Amino acid sequence: MRLSVYSRLLQRLEDEGAVKVSSQEIAEGMDGSSAQVRKDLAYFGEFGTRGVGYDVRLLNRSLKKILGLEKNRSVVIVGAGRLGTALTLYNGFERRGFQIKGIFDQDMSKVGTRVGALTVSPMYKLNEFIKTDQIQIGVVAVSAAAAQEIADLLGRAGVRAILNFAPRPLTVPPEIKYRSVDLAVNMEMLSFYMG
Amino acid sequence: MRLSVYSRLLQRLEDEGAVKVSSQEIAEGMDGSSAQVRKDLAYFGEFGTRGVGYDVRLLNRSLKKILGLEKNRSVVIVGAGRLGTALTLYNGFERRGFQIKGIFDQDMSKVGTRVGALTVSPMYKLNEFIKTDQIQIGVVAVSAAAAQEIADLLGRAGVRAILNFAPRPLTVPPEIKYRSVDLAVNMEMLSFYMG
DNA sequence: TAGATTGTTAATCGATTAACAATC
């Protein structure tokens, strides 16, 4: 979605100390046209001033609000293998307000071991954990073979979004509002666009 | 792109032993309409038979061909940390014809260590390696701080596609034909769609 | 031949772009 592109651009502009910006300048910072920028922004409210442009700080804040970027999210990682461990210890999640609340694995020899500040929990506790801790996001870091089953389980337990790192595309239940673009899909699109 | 959805559906149908399929049935297996399915397919050729439908095996083959799914691709992994290691040892790449030809890290204490069948190479060898081995795809598995620099380096060296696993969005040079949807972008879109 | 279903043309819809009145 284009809003997230605007948001990043505005963040950069604010970091650079810019005070105001025009739709024209925003358009140049990406691919679109100034008309498109104005239309996109106007849909969510009147952020600009005619004859002047947009206040960088104000627009940046507004975009973050619209995108829900200031919200905290609760996450579980499913799979405590190399990938699940790497993702748990990653800074990318916390940095964006995605708090990793638990890590689960079906392999009992991993259960009880530590991954950073967390202790690996057994899979049978996942469902209840999601419900009591109101986890919104599930990260699938299990094998291709197990991935779909885990996605179904996460969906049934009440998770609203799935980030899939398993090497196969998933079908998700309708209660899932968002799922990441699968790595497998990325690879297929790559294949197409590279000819 | 929708072709990849068709491709997966057709693969499943073939696995299930289906012999023929109609645009109507394909449409039901996803979200679109039968007219859209016919239009999409007709754009690439005449794969169906009027009054009959599409031959599952033939269409599946054709789609794979169009998507370039049967081609072999050469890949380097940049970053031999937890994530780079996990990705290298992953089966998701090889399984789809993405051959991992090398893994690189700037940390000299990692250089020379083994990751599966590969030995970690020093970063200064990356450029030449890409050129002599005609590497098409670079996987970015370095820190957020280093990611953009690596992407630039990969682009200059001649890589045509980038799969980014660093926790920040990248801007890529125009010679890059494809780049994966960044994890950071996935997280922002998630945020928007979850409200 | 009658029934089915494609490939394609025409109609519809939505999204992008152009243009401009509003207004700082």
Added chain:
DNA sequence: TAGATTGTTAATCGATTAACAATC
């Protein structure tokens, strides 16, 4: 007031859907 730039309306473009002749 003159110049700039928004928000919005009208025009254009492209993509989706509907419809149907072609044909198995």
